[in-house]
Amino acid sequence: MHLGHLDVVDQAIDIFGDVVVAVMHNPSKPSGLFDPDERVALAVESFGARTGVRVEAFGALAVDAAQSVGAEIIVKGLRNGGDFEIEQQMAHNNIALTGVRTVFVPCRADLSHISSRFVREIASAGRSVEHLVPPPVAAALAGRFGGR
Numbered sequence: 621m622h623l624g625h626l627d628v629v630d631q632a633i634d635i636f637g638d639v640v641v642a643v644m645h646n647p648s649k650p651s652g653l654f655d656p657d658e659r660v661a662l663a664v665e666s667f668g669a670r671t672g673v674r675v676e677a678f679g680a681l682a683v684d685a686a687q688s689v690g691a692e693i694i695v696k697g698l699r700n701g702g703d704f705e706i707e708q709q710m711a712h713n714n715i716a717l718t719g720v721r722t723v724f725v726p727c728r729a730d731l732s733h734i735s736s737r738f739v740r741e742i743a744s745a746g747r748s749v750e751h752l753v754p755p756p757v758a759a760a761l762a763g764r765f766g767g768r
Contacts, residue, residue, distance in 0.1 A: 621663050622739050622753045624731040628697030631725045633672045636693070641667075641675045642685040653740065653764060666754035683714040694722045699732040 632639045641663055645656040654662065656677040663675040678685035686694050694714065696707045704724070711722035734752050743749050743761040750758045 621659075621666055621757055622734045622736060624697060624699065624727045624734045626666065626754060627727050627731055628695065628725055629667070629673060630670075631697075632695040633670065635723075635725075636695070638672045639674070639695070640685075640689045640691060641673060642682060643675060643677045644682060644685065645677060645679055647679050654760065658760070662756050662760055665756040682710075683718050683720050686714075686720045687718055692720060694720060696722055696724050697727045698724050699727055699735075 629639055629641060643656060643659045643663055645659075656679075660675050660677050667673050667675065676685075676689070678688070682694060686692075694711075696711070698704050698707065707722070707724060711724075714720050714722060739749050739752050739761070742752070743765045746766050748758070749761055753761070
């Protein structure tokens with residue numbers, strides 16, 4: 621989870637009031653740097669005292685997660701046109717499959733350069749990512765990779 625994700629969730633809370641953050645994982649694939657339970661704990665800690673947000677792990681499609689919590693809308697953040705191209709295809713599939721709609725929100729301009737891939741690359745090189753992620757995630761990444 622990086623600062624762009626927090627920004628999108630904050631916007632979704634402003635628009636919808638209550639938000640379920642879906643920590644997705646595919647049980648047939650490696651879960652990445654942190655297992656799903658660790659990712660949920662990091663997200664919960666990162667959101668801190670925000671009201672209107674709940675974090676849950678899901679192992680299916682995002683649209684299935686939305687349906688399982690009774691959501692009619694999935695909120696996705698966009699950094700650029702490339703994000704839009706990919707997300708629009710998913711949105712069309714989701715509504716055709718289930719009727720669940722997607723709302724796109726642009727991330728803040730000062731956060732548009734952040735991506736999970738770059739965060740991982742910087743952290744794996746032992747460099748600080750405190751300017752890109754919330755403090756709990758920065759500490760977890762430093763613990764995993766070491767850091768300067």
